[in-house]
Amino acid sequence: MRDSDKVGRTAETERWPAALPAVRVRVARPTDRLDEVVRFYRDGLGLPELFRFSGHDGYDGVMLGLPGASYHLEFTSHVDGSPCPAPTADNLLVLYFDGERDRDAVAARLTALGHPVVPSENPFWDKHGAVTVEDPDGWRVVLATTRAFG
Known part of the structure; x- marks a missing residue:
């Protein structure tokens, strides 16, 4: 294990708390620029594309993340556009x-x-x-x- 892997780790931080036995985390958000956003995170950051879907109740989407990991990012686009507000500079x-x-x-x-x-x-x-x-x-x-x- 690298020293950087040990930073902030204790026995308590190595596992999910008993009160939250989740096994996977997905952070999802809408966008009206799906292709551009995927290019940023896939080609720019280097996150592999794990899954892509289209026409699911009006939604298209792409999931990006680390292969085999239990966490990933999902970006969706709806045929009617996205009502999401612009983020703040501290999101x-x-x-x-x-x-x-x-x-x-x-x-x-x-x-x-x-x-x-x-x-x-x-x-x-x-x-x-x-x-x-x-x-x-x-x-x-x-x-x-x-x-x-x-």
């Missing part, structure tokens, strides 16, 4: 990397796709060397090294 998905080289490679890939680094809303992230980018809908992704974790 974040935070991804931690072991080092700056890995973080910077992902940031460079996103920049090449037209998603440059933006200043973070919370100065904590900039002070700890994290990089913030916005997806096509304005939702922010923070690319941090494990030193920002604890």
